[in-house]
Amino acid sequence: MQETIANAELPDGVKRPSYDRSQLKPKWVHLGFGAFHRAHQGLFMSDLANQETTDWGLCEINLIGGEDQIKKLRAQDHLYTVVEKGAHETQARISGSVCESLHPSLDGIDAVLNKLASEEVAIVSMTITEKGYCADASGHLDQNNSLIAHDLATPDQPQSAIGYIVKALKMRKDAGLKPFTVMSCDNIQGNGEVVAQVVLDYAKVIDADLATWIEKNVTFPCTMVDRIVPAMTDDSYQQVTDLLDGLNDPCSIVCEPFRQWVVEDHFVAGRPAWENVGAQLVEDVVPFEEMKLRMLNGSHSFLAYLGYLGGYETIAQSVANDDYRKAAKALMLNEQVPTLSVQSVDLNAYADSLLERFENPNLHHRTWQIAMDGSKKLPQRMLKSAQFHLAKGQAFPCLALAIAGWMRYVAGVDEKDQPIEVADPMAAELRAICDKAGLNVAVVSQLLSVDAIFPKELATNKTFVSAIEMAYQNLLELGAKGAVAQLVKAL
Template sequence: MQLSRQTLSRLPAGVHVPDFDPTRLKPGIVHLGCGNFHRAHQVAATQAAIEQMGHAGEDWGIVSASMRKPELAQTLTAQDNLYTLLTRAPDSTQASVMAAITQTVFARAEGETLAARIAAPLTRIVTLTVTASGYYLTAEGRLDPRSKAIVTDLKASRPRTAVGILARGLELVRARGGVPPVILCCDNVNENGATLRQAVMDFAALRGDDKLAAWIGQNVQFPDSMVDRIVPTTTENDLQDAKRLLGGLDDAAPVSAEPWFRWIISNFDGPRPLWEAYEGTRFVEDVGVFERAKLQMLNGAHMLLAYAGGLAGLDTVAQAASDPALGGLVERFMRDEQTAGIDLTSARLDTYAEDLMTRFRNPTIVHEALRIGRNGSAKMAGRVLRPMRENLEAGRSVGGAHLLIASWIHWFTEHDQGVPDRKLADPRAETLREICARTRGNPQAKAQEFLGMENVFGAPLPDHEAQVAAIAGLLQRFETQGVPAVLEALANA
């Protein structure tokens, strides 16, 4: 028997069930990017808001769009858009049935309909979790007009990218003289609201509609937000645990998440759900310090754990963070380098770093290194290069950044050498593959070419040739000594 509205009454007493009638929800939110993170984060907070608000909460149902694959939309639709959130502490798991999604759709099958949903009078907020690579930005944070996806979208009558869909939806709002929805980016992008606003304006201008671009800049709110929760890929163990905790009901789309939850949102005008009902949500005047701390300390450290850990045979974040050598290097990197430019007290930074390492080591969260390591070229600028530049300009050490970048490059080197499981999941995979083929057996040339990619690294780093030499040296050591031995030596240095 499958989880559905008809079977909610069969659930055991220990399962949290929605304290509202899902059939009464109206679609006030459109979400782009119906992945696991969205379903463990924005949906959880929206469900808590609906429960807290009573009948007024019924205006905040979510239409959630899967951007790339139709299977999840089909699976959730078959379950009346219900699914289980498994909140996993190290010693316990809590099951909660999520019911805030009113409809799940596949974006590419929607065509003009998805833009029309954004423009509908009932839609007051559009949220997004399409990953940093889903915005097709340059290293400077502007829309990349040379990206194949953007070039295709600019010519298409039915855009497929999130930026293109937003531009078309806002075009429809403007045409009918309506009130535009608030566009709330929930991805790990520097100044994500302002960056997304500029990207959508750039898209409109590139299509030859400068008036639409100007209207968007003057009339549409794009608040910044910071999101923080570790949400891994669903595993067979999740499916079995969901079935056990649901008293035997099958759930084909459960999601696991850690107990930690943060959502920091810039204040904006207009109606919204009472998201503060979910512990960890705050509305503030300036998201910047929270965003920078999270991007650099959590996401930057995650990248080092993923690349160096994967190369060393440590397949999950928990394994990598628990490794004596790599775990120690990550702690040092996080505290000594990744705090650059973060306007928080030393005590608060220490506490955050300690909390992060505890979260990373949670053995019940199976966060695969391979998955975290995807799309590194789109993540590098805000998470690694910004603090690296500041540290170099201040004369501080950047050894952890060298190790991270060298590990990222070596991942592609091993792919070029035919090592199994070294997949090139990156928006610039073709370019990276070509560099590896050209520089095969020459670490210096490889480091020079990788760091010369201005669409990833931006302008040359301070004392650029010294940075190239340091990274080339690590690449050479990886080849001759092996990654585990290099990590051990660096940890003991």
């Protein structure tokens, strides 16, 4: 028998599950067994089982790709390692909350649908990235999306997460069963509203009565999730192996010690007592969501685009540059905080805590990773804030430089004429625009005309256009480091 974390003697410093895993039932199904979920929701559930008696277990499902990952997870009895790396301390923990896993390529589409439709399943959650919701620029279902077009034509053989969810809900309705709660855990503003909209749009196309039933009976709580979870590298896998005394865990993950989870307490079929292990259950998550998206994610994107262009491989390296650190803090406090409505939070202290987390030298969070999918992230992280300031006649130089940094980044060539691997669903379209315009300020208006990213009221606002053009020109003339330094000097 191959030695794994399920059957090996682990070092004393590794924290193991203290609960009877045989008592867990797959009452919570999660779509997308990715890095963030392993380090966040999966660990919250394992912590809860360590603390009190519960039968809530997780069934993990990868729908597209990830077959090998499911095989590896099964080979170690659904256990996996989470290594929390602080600036001064490292803790390895084994999560045991997963008790089942499925994949349509391994088990068949019907097996996945039957699991989702089974009476014991009370929650179906997901971390499928912005792309996985198949929404258009208006927030409605994109029926031209290839996965959605396939699923609408053959709804009994779905491929998309939306297709699977709606088909499973139909099966439950037809069987006279209660629905499950649909819970997005993706880093999207109003994530519950986003998934509710595309689910209802999809259902209306295939079955109007089903859509009405879903609208009346299914809950879609919004959530806010926060934990820095860098992509795994050969080095980080080796760090885990060293902590496990030479044992390999292909499902392991490395993350920071900090974590936050704010959840709207709207569950149609019950939920685990997450509040007992630090989650915040609230009536309205939007204020917390906006705080995190604009302050944390907005400054992260600033540091990612301008950091990458400035030659920094990681966020920690970017923020170690005093100009970048000051600019990120000014972005948060001067240009993001005024747009927020969250109450009872010390936002100055929150900004300081974010910078401290970014500075963690033991987390190699690549600027390239944070820079991914910018076309989907800019609107919620920066553009709404820019609109706020424009409406009030206020300047927004930090936001302007961040947006210009994104524009310079998606050209696909860095400041040393080396290629940038731009990972974005619109990468080809954006690169074509940049190639046609060249590296000059004329590209700004061309990119602003992409209405899937920029609303018309921004693209035609002379003040906004001028601010971005000025910032872009500074990037061309001074380089990223120089432009950030000039920004800080002018603050």
